[in-house]
Each structure stands twice: as C-alpha cells, then as structure tokens.
Amino acid sequence: DAGVIQSPRHEVTEMGQEVTLRCKPISGHDYLFWYRQTMMRGLELLIYFNNNVPIDDSGMPEDRFSAKMPNASFSTLKIQPSEPRDSAVYFCASSADRGVAEKLFFGSGTQLSVL
Amino acid sequence: DAKTTQPTSMDCAEGRAANLPCNHSTISGNEYVYWYRQIHSQGPQYIIHGLKNNETNEMASLIITEDRKSSTLILPHATLRDTAVYYCIVRPRTYKYIFGTGTRLKVLA
Numbered sequence: 001d002a003g004v005i006q007s008p009r010h011e012v013t014e015m016g017q018e019v020t021l022r023c024k025p026i027s028g029h030d031y032l033f034w035y036r037q038t039m040m041r042g043l044e045l046l047i048y049f050n051n052n053v054p055i056d057d058s059g060m061p062e063d064r065f066s067a068k069m070p071n072a073s074f075s076t077l078k079i080q081p082s083e084p085r086d087s088a089v090y091f092c093a094s095s096a097d098r099g100v101a102e103k104l105f106f107g108s109g110t111q112l113s114v115l
Numbered sequence: 116d117a118k119t120t121q122p123t124s125m126d127c128a129e130g131r132a133a134n135l136p137c138n139h140s141t142i143s144g145n146e147y148v149y150w151y152r153q154i155h156s157q158g159p160q161y162i163i164h165g166l167k168n169n170e171t172n173e174m175a176s177l178i179i180t181e182d183r184k185s186s187t188l189i190l191p192h193a194t195l196r197d198t199a200v201y202y203c204i205v206r207p208r209t210y211k212y213i214f215g216t217g218t219r220l221k222v223l224a
Contacts, residue, residue, distance in 0.1 A: 031210060042216050043153075097210075103149075
C-alpha cells in the first residue's frame with residue numbers, strides 16, 4: 001500500500017488566494033483526519049470524518065476553512081481566502097476502526113506558505 | 116477524554132536505553148495508551164500501544180503501571196535516528212485524537 005498520499009507537497013500562495021489541499025487515505029480506512037502544525041500551536045486537529053461524514057469540525061479555525069470528503073478515497077481542505085497566519089504544515093491521517101485498537105497513519109504533509 | 120503530561124525534552128546517549136515517561140492520571144476504563152513519534156518535519160509515526168500489560172515490538176517497549184496512571188516508552192538501544200518528538204496519547208472514545216506537545220528526544224553521539 002502506498003500509504004496516505006497528500007498533494008501538493010509544497011504550496012506557496014499570496015494572501016487572498018484560494019488554496020486546496022488534497023488527501024487520499026489508505027484503502028479500506030474509514031476514518032480521515034486533518035491536522036495543522038505550527039511551531040506556536042503544535043499539532044492541532046482540525047476536523048475528522050467517519051465513512052465520509054464529518055464528525056467533529058470544532059477545530060476548524062473559522063469560516064475560511066472548509067473540508068469535504070466526497071468519497072472514501074479522497075478528501076480536500078480548502079482555505080478561502082488565505083491569510084499569512086494560515087502558513088503551516090497540514091497533515092492528513094487515516095485509520096481503520098477494527099473495534100479494538102487502531103493506528104493513525106499520516107501522510108507526508110503539505111507545507112503551506114501564504115505571503 | 117484523558118489528558119497526558121510529558122517532559123518537554125530529554126537527552127540520551129547513543130546506544131543507551133531511552134526511557135520516556137508519560138502521566139495519564141485521568142485514564143479510565145478501556146482507554147488505550149498510544150505512542151507516536153515525529154522525526155523532523157515528517158508526519159507522526161505509530162510506535163506502540165497498550166491497555167494494561169506491558170508490550171514490546173520491533174521498535175520499542177511500553178511499560179504501563181498497574182494503576183494505569185502512567186507509562187514509559189523504552190527505546191532499548193537509542194540511535195541518532197531516534198532523535199524525534201515523542202507523543203503519548205490516550206485513545207479517546209470519540210476518535211478525537213489530540214496530540215500534546217510531546218517530548219523532544221535528542222540522542223547524542
């Protein structure tokens with residue numbers, strides 16, 4: 001298995017532009033998580049899905065952020081409009097609920113720089 | 116959901132055992148303890164997990180106290196490649212995995 005795949009690897013954009021981050025979870029996994037990591041705030045959970053349905057989006061900073069999961073193999077995190085303070089590494093992770101203990105598998109992340 | 120407390124940083128000599136402690140005094144019921152690590156700017160990587168008994172795999176050992184209020188991750192022979200941030204997490208019922216600040220382990224040559 002290729003693992004969790006995120007794209008792009010790096011994104012540089014100007015303030016006010018729309019940014020879309022993409023994630024392909026591991027096949028068969030039914031949970032998908034979006035995290036943001038900065039030096040100041042560490043690793044923050046933004047939102048997570050179960051079977052393509054958003055379960056908890058309380059970590060989404062504000063209305064400029066939105067996440068979708070149209071099918072089991074694809075999710076997007078969109079920022080519109082982007083601001084310099086959104087600069088961070090965004091990680092996607094997936095896991096499979098086997099009723100006991102499950103592991104989170106993380107992607108390599110997207111390094112976002114908003115100028 | 117139970118919270119965890121870890122030291123901010125630790126040093127360990129290469130080849131020696133690294134013992135990373137974690138307090139989770141509010142752990143309850145059937146909550147599992149998980150350990151992950153993050154090397155440089157990569158995504159966090161699963162290491163090991165446990166419920167009550169001590170666990171060992173090819174990467175590390177996990178020692179959980181009898182009252183389950185604390186645990187220790189042991190890297191038996193630390194190498195320079197083990198330099199990373201180590202996160203201790205109690206698996207929440209809600210699947211809402213919250214990562215704390217972790218312990219920054221530096222393995223010294």
